[in-house]
Amino acid sequence: KAGVTQTPRYLIKTRGQQVTLSCSPISGHRSVSWYQQTPGQGLQFLFEYFSETQRNKGNFPGRFSGRQFSNSRSEMNVSTLELGDSALYLCASSGTQGNTEAFFGQGTRLTVV
Amino acid sequence: AQSVTQPDIHITVSEGASLELRCNYSYGATPYLFWYVQSPGQGLQLLLKYFSGDTLVQGIKGFEAEFKRSQSSFNLRKPSVHWSDAAEYFCAVGPYTGNQFYFGTGTSLTVIP
Numbered sequence: 001k002a003g004v005t006q007t008p009r010y011l012i013k014t015r016g017q018q019v020t021l022s023c024s025p026i027s028g029h030r031s032v033s034w035y036q037q038t039p040g041q042g043l044q045f046l047f048e049y050f051s052e053t054q055r056n057k058g059n060f061p062g063r064f065s066g067r068q069f070s071n072s073r074s075e076m077n078v079s080t081l082e083l084g085d086s087a088l089y090l091c092a093s094s095g096t097q098g099n100t101e102a103f104f105g106q107g108t109r110l111t112v113v
Numbered sequence: 114a115q116s117v118t119q120p121d122i123h124i125t126v127s128e129g130a131s132l133e134l135r136c137n138y139s140y141g142a143t144p145y146l147f148w149y150v151q152s153p154g155q156g157l158q159l160l161l162k163y164f165s166g167d168t169l170v171q172g173i174k175g176f177e178a179e180f181k182r183s184q185s186s187f188n189l190r191k192p193s194v195h196w197s198d199a200a201e202y203f204c205a206v207g208p209y210t211g212n213q214f215y216f217g218t219g220t221s222l223t224v225i226p
Contacts, residue, residue, distance in 0.1 A: 004156070006156075031211065031212045033212055033213065033214075035216075042203075042216060042217070042218040042219060043203065043216040045213050045214070045215075048211050048212055048213055050211060050212070055210075055211040055212075056210050056211040056212075056213050058213075088154075090156055090157065092157075092212075092214075094208070094212040100208065100212070101145075101147055101159055101162050102147075102157075102205075102207075102208075102212065102214055103159070104149075104156035104157040104158070105156050106154075106155055106156040107154075107155070107156050109154070
């Protein structure tokens with residue numbers, strides 16, 4: 001079974017630009033979650049999508065958004081980038097709710113300059 | 114409120130020595146508990162998980178963890194550390210409202226020869 005695939009692995013963007021990150025979950029998984037990882041804050045939950053619907057959302061500004069497609073692939077978008085958005089963005093896929101764990105991709109390293 | 118505390122930010126051990134990484138959690142229901150490991154620039158790999166049953170769980174790479182409900186702890190142990198174990202270790206609890214997981218801030222492990 002293929003794992004969670006995130007693209008691209010690395011990105012460099014300029015302040016004010018917008019960026020889209022992609023995540024393909026494990027085959028059969030319908031839940032995709034996104035986390036932001038920074039040295040100071042650790043892993044912070046952004047949002048979760050399940051069957052194309054946002055099921056849960058963390059405490060991030062509206063500049064952070066996402067969506068999920070019918071094949072469970074998910075995209076995350078950050079608009080009007082700020083320097084503080086520089087982070088490793090991790091995607092995790094999970095099976096049905098309960099008695100399960102999150103399987104993580106290798107992440108997308110976003111640097112905002 | 115749900116939270117995970119890893120009191121040790123950084124630990125250094127000698128190769129061949131034993132290891133214990135601490136994790137305390139706060140969770141409103143019966144917790145599902147996890148330990149993940151992260152190598153530099155990589156995603157998170159699941160080491161082990163506790164859902165129910167035997168409170169001592171075995172994981173990959175020779176790791177084990179013990180769930181102690183009375184102490185709200187889920188400490189990770191390894192009898193003999195190898196240089197390749199140097200990495201960041203995260204304790205997590207969940208899932209909560211869907212597939213949201215709460216992570217500790219991580220413990221960085223250095224292994225010296």
